[in-house]
Amino acid sequence: MNIVILDAKTLGDDLDLSVLDQFGKVVRYETTDPSETYERIRNATIVITNKVVIGKLHMQRCPLLKLICIAATGTNNVDLEAAAQIGIEVKNVAGYSTRSVVQHTFAMALYLLEKMAYYDHSVKSKEWSRSGLFTDVSHPFFEIAGKNWGIIGLGEIGRGVAKVAEAFGANVSYYSTSGKNSDAHYTQQGLEELLGSCEIISIHAPLNTQTQNLIHAGNLKLLRENSILLNLGRGGIINEANLAKALDNRTIYAGLDVVEKEPIPTDNPLLHIEAQERLLITPHIAWSSKEARVKLLEGIVENITSFLKQEGI
Known part of the structure; x- marks a missing residue:
């Protein structure tokens, strides 16, 4: 059977994809432009995609296609309704990146909290060397213990x-x-x-009608001075133009691993704010620890195996 990987580069060059060879002939593409999708999958039995979009027309024109494996948890890049109508199985991988995203959340929080950008620059620019002081407390930071984490x-x-x-001693709501979702262990609050x-x-929420533009100018003004806002959910949950203005007008901090359009356009207002030291952006990497990507590949293999067993192949 023919297996096509549409965006192998997103899985990383350090993963051994040869484990997929057991299922048939594997054709690997590092990236795929939308204009190339049909030609590349038209003879495929199984397609593996991370973010390449597969729509109804693609599926209608690919009679050999039986299984779409999404190399991610989110399924918004595949027309699920059309797949169900046509009889194409769609399988994603859930839970593989939890530890990686949790770790990245705290990496971002601590970087901003402890003013790491400033202190790293202070030392490497030799500003600290010239100061004559054994320490630099010019940019105070606070402890997580005793603070409110929402x-x-x-x-x-x-x-x-x-x-x-x-574990850090925060009060969680x-x-x-x-x-x-309801959890009696933590305090549930309204958004404001x-x-x-x-x-x-x-933020650790999916992008949907409830979360689109959830954080905007109207409620950004509610943030406390020196507070930290992190988005490790999906771009589009925070209005980026509104956040850019808020960062320049108030002393708040933001860490984003996701933005509305990825990769981030060069004209995104967040790249042009004055308060760059209070903004940290990483290129959608929270999910991508080596361990998480290994688990992801294992999940894809399990999904193909279970599908073939189900089909009696």
């Missing part, structure tokens, strides 16, 4: 962040974007109450 989206990753925040009462706020 979590927007208390799913598996949100709960993982909550446990670590508690949460806002359920769906209104369905959470934004106004927490020193650190981290």
Whole structure:
């Protein structure tokens, strides 16, 4: 059977994809432009995609296609309704990146919290060497212990962040974007109450009609001075133009691993603010520890194996 990987580069060059050879002939593409998708999958039985979009027309024109493996948890790049109508199985991989995202959340929080950008520059620019002082306390930072940590989206990753925040001594509360999650161990708050009462706020929610533009000019003004806002959910949850203005007008901090359009356009207002030292952006890497990517590949193999067993192949 023919297996096509559409965006292998997103899995990393350090993964051994030869494990997929057991299932048939594997054709690997590092990246795929939308204009190239059909030609590359038209003879495929199984397609593996991370972010390349596969729509209804693609599926209708590919009679050999039986299985789409999404190399991610999110499924918004595949038309699931069309797949179900046509009879194409779609499988994703859930839970593989939880530890990686939790770790990255705290890497970002601590970088901003302890003013690492300033202090690293102070030493490497020799400013500290010239100061004559054994220490530099010009940019004060606070401890997580005793502070309020608010979590927007208390799913598996949100709960993982909550446990670590508690270990640091934080008081954890949460806002359920769906209104369905409830956890008696933590205090549930309304969105405005959470934004106004927490020193650190981290977002771990999917992008949907409830979360699109959830954080905007109207509620960014509720953030406390010196508070930290982190987005490790999806771009589009925070209005980026509004956040850029807020960062320049107030002393708040933001850490983003996701933006609305990826890679980030050079004209994104966040890249042109004055207060760059209060903004940290990483290129959608929270999910991508080596361990997480190994688990992801294992999940893809398991999905193909179970599909073939189900089909009696």
